[in-house]
Amino acid sequence: MIEALISSKTRVKLLLKFFLNSKTTSYLRGLESEFGESSNAIRLELNRFEKAGMLQSFSDGNKKMFQANTNHPLFEQIHAILLKHIGVDKIVDDVVERLGDVHSVYLVGDLAKGKDSRVIDLLFVGRLDKTYLVKLIDKVEQLISRKVKYLIYSLVEFERDFAQADFAAKSILIWNKDQ
Numbered sequence: 001m002i003e004a005l006i007s008s009k010t011r012v013k014l015l016l017k018f019f020l021n022s023k024t025t026s027y028l029r030g031l032e033s034e035f036g037e038s039s040n041a042i043r044l045e046l047n048r049f050e051k052a053g054m055l056q057s058f059s060d061g062n063k064k065m066f067q068a069n070t071n072h073p074l075f076e077q078i079h080a081i082l083l084k085h086i087g088v089d090k091i092v093d094d095v096v097e098r099l100g101d102v103h104s105v106y107l108v109g110d111l112a113k114g115k116d117s118r119v120i121d122l123l124f125v126g127r128l129d130k131t132y133l134v135k136l137i138d139k140v141e142q143l144i145s146r147k148v149k150y151l152i153y154s155l156v157e158f159e160r161d162f163a164q165a166d167f168a169a170k171s172i173l174i175w176n177k178d179q
Contacts, residue, residue: 002085010037010045017114018055018068019078020086020107023169024114027063034115054078086111087120087144088174095136096175102126103155105175112172122150123171125158 006012013035018024028046032039046066049055056069068075083089088107096102102124106112109121124133130152137148153161 002081008045010035010041011048013037013116014042014045014049015078016082016111016116018049018066019075020082020114021112021172022068022070022075022079025065025067027060027065029063083174086116087140087146090140090144091120091122091148092175095133095140098136099124099128099133100126102128102175103158103177104173107172107174108170109149112170117146119147119149120144122148122174123158123162124150124152125155126152126177127154128152 002012002015003009006015014031017026017031017034026034028039028043031042031046035042046055050057050066054069054072054074055066057064057066059065092105096105103126105125106123107120108123109119110117111120133150133152137150141148
C-alpha cells in the first residue's frame, strides 16, 4: 500500500525504522548492513529527512546517530499511516475490543524495531478469551495478509517480567484500556 505512494524502497524502510518506534536510533553503517543497500542511497534519504526536520541527529563517539523528530508536525500522522500499513489498526478494531479484560497490547519483535516483517508480534496483557482470540487472529490475518504471533500475560506477570525500561524501548504500546 505505502509503496504505491512512496516509490523509494529506501525511504519506506527509513520511515518504518524511525517512525514506527520513535525511540529507535541508528547510524549510516548500521542501516547499510540492516537494509543491504548502498550507503550512498541511504545517506541521501537520511539527509533529505534531516533537512525536512523529520529526523534529528546527534553524535555518539564518532557516529552520527539519527532518530525521529517527534516534535515534527507530521510525526503523529506518519506514525498512524505506518501502523495502518502494517495492519495494526485492523488488529485493534477487530480483535482487542472483543477479547474480554484486556489491559494493554504491545507491538514487539521486528516491526517494533522498525524492520518490515510479514509477521506481527503482539504481547497482550490481561485476562483474555484465548479460544476467541485464535478465531479472531485467523480472520485478521486474512484481512491484512500478514501472520500474527502473540503472547498473553496477566497484569501481574507483565509487571513482574516486563516493567523494565529496556522493554519500553523495544516495544510500541498500541492499545491501552485507560486511553
